Amino acid sequence: MSTPATRRKPPRVGDQPLFRRLLIGIVLVLVAFLILAPLIIIGVEAFAKGWQVYRDTITHPDTRHAIMLTVLAALVAVPVNTAFGIAAAWAITKFDFRGKRFLLVVIEIPFSVSPIVAGVAYLFVYGLQGVFGPMLDEYGIKILFAIPGIILASMFVTAPFVARELIPLMQAQGRDLEEAATSLGASGWRTFFSVTLPNIKWALLYGVVLCNARVMGEFGAVSVVSGNIRGQTNTLPLHIELLYHDYQAAGAFASASILALIAVFTIIAKVALERQGAGRVHSPATRPSLVANTAEKTS
Amino acid sequence: MKIRLDHVVKTFETFRAVKDVSLEIESGELVALLGPSGSGKTTILRMVAGLEYADQGHIHFGDQDATDIPVRDRGVGFVFQHYALFPHMTVAENIAFGMKVSKVKREKAAIDARVADLLRLVRLEGLGDRFPAQISGGQRQRVALARALAVDPKVLLLDEPFGALDANVRRDLRRWLREIHSELGITTLFVTHDQEEALDLADRVVILKDGQIVQQGTPEEVCRDPKSSFVMKFLGDANVLAAEVRDGKAYASGAAIEVSGMADGKAELYARPADLDWSLQGPGIPASITRVLDRADGRRVLATAETGEHLEFDVEPERLVKAGDGGFVTLRRAKVFALA
């Protein structure tokens, strides 16, 4: 019994060394070309004309205004969508009512609708040809080609983000805890803040982070409703397009580098939140429940 | 097919699951690996199957060294604890799977006929086109067995075959598995933590503790002659009394029995409830009855000895005993093990 233990494991499907190396190799090359290279070239192009041009672009009043507007849109759209997401998740997971499945489908609609279609749709509500447009115009309220339009379009595009993270999780957690709290005399708000919220905080934050990234980066829907007025209704993504078509590639990439940095931070936050268990419960639509074969470890 | 394990060792991370186990299973034998959880019984079974590889030692199938043969070439039938039926295939497709993927090509008609035979064997005629989610736990268990038998395995391995089932279904399936075994005569090894299941079903019981075999033998041998206090306790209820061995006799709470060949010193006396009796006269252990539990097949008496030790024993239904009675607990037989 003096020979050292050799940790051998029987091969699983796809464990042949050659196949394994080949597949890893192919996947890594494709990831490098399709995902990593675009990220790298943003940095390279941003500094192509030197540090001075980069700094000039970033500090240019138009760029600063675009950043301010992007942040403003996020500051309004994200909290509103978060409140909506919590309300929707509470209504859907804690109660039974008619039409619940239909409501779930409607909430998810913005995911499958092209942002351009969303922008056009808003045109027909608040534009001069739209349902409320002429009336709003009479009172001198400007929604389209102004900041409110940008915020509304961003809200449409990101409406499902928080709700989608919370609903599957709260569904899985059930109602027992809340029912126990209520039976002990806690009020609804008290129950939510001291029983529900601690259990969903990471998933909530996860949804908020993803929602924020999308609001800050939204392009299609916003470009329809913004009117692209330089220094007034240009968000950062629109500003990038403007510079790019003005043949100021270095400026466009410099502005893009800010958004790319936000994207990288979003991913880091996402990974950190996933370590806390967020994003792990998925909707049954994408996760088949194998009734007969729930995996359990043998003794 | 005869199976031989030769000084097999398996370590997970830092945990030594199986420590130097040697075991022989005769061709056609039905053997139970019995032990509490963590005793390494499932690991041994999985090593025999080729689902784990031994770190050290060898596993022989007949004259062949099977240690490094992967599971797909080992020719074993494995029934998983939770059956592992393919949920997207019907019962018949599950049973046919092994024949369809086999290197030996078979006619579709031949496969269908074999599936029908197996469905008959496991008494599931007519359920062939159901999905696993649509049948009961006991039925799934039998599908898993039929699927394993379909490939004509040299050895049949079952991991806690009845663990996930109700007590009634369990008893029925146990008898039925025994019948199938006598019909097919296939070498069978199964894992259980349920001593009753092992004793009812197996030709031979191998008792494991902490990755080692502590005793093996026929159900009669291990029941009548447990070699250690662990086996004694693991196989069934037992009263334990502190005892003292002196000059070939063990003394406990006022009773004494012959123990030839034991060294003097502290020991423990083990007696099953059926090994004790109640009498109004000595000799015996002076005690008083604290409670009587009435059961369908007799009366269980709880008593406290004068030394303060608690005793449980069974008397026949007609016996008039009640709480508060004083008397003597007599020993019909008992086992004494020296304290290590």
Add this chain to the structure above:
Amino acid sequence: MRRNVLPGLPLSLGVTLFYVGLIVVLPLAALVFKAASLGPEDYWRIVSSSRALASYRVTVLSALGATVFNLFFGLALAWVLTRYRFPGWRIVDAMVDLPFALPTAVAGIALTALFTTNGWFGSILGELGIKVAYTPLGIMIAMCFTSLPFIVRTVQPVLEDLDPALEEAAQSLGGSDWAIFRKVILPLLTPALLAGVSLSFARALGEFGAIIFIAGNQPMSTEITALLIFIRLEEYDYQAAAAIASVLLLTAFFMLALTNWMQSRALRYTVRG
């Protein structure tokens, strides 16, 4: 149906319905209303004009190409990330989300810079006679980029949760790796693959920001439907924009319905009965 014992139904449901109504339903209804006000003949004339048809063709074909590529690449990526451990796998795993997190306009200019004739990849491919930027191939690459995570992220959790005993059972029954993959693993991944494919396809159909920079935007050849809508708006032809947008909207709804139907079919076996 279970009795509702918790408080807050009127408030939470009220907020939800109001918000969904105002933000989601009202605009889409207004769009459909606007398109419907055209009358069948005008509507048909606009949505079946040769320029519109050409835009559907290039959009759908590029989206199909991108989705098929992503089906294989996404499955391979999900497989590698769940089954194999290699140095840096966590970084690769995190990078899969980059297309989600990176704004589409940023992705658009980055891909264009890579694939123009003097870009890193464009110059090499150009020597081989392959032109990517300003061709349908460029549209496809932009679509591949933005929709890749959908397939990886729907397949990965299912692959992670696959009961290892199923694979072991198939091995013990003598199945080769390929047979086990084809007959056991792939069918169990099918519902997730379908979900990922339809999400990926829907996203590719509607994608705008990542594409317009690399596409070239030539009417009849590299003009995607989303861009055509945008151009009609800039020409103040709001009715045409509404009509073509309604086509994209109906396609999205159709995809949604199709996915639900395919998934319920693919999961029939889990229904007890």
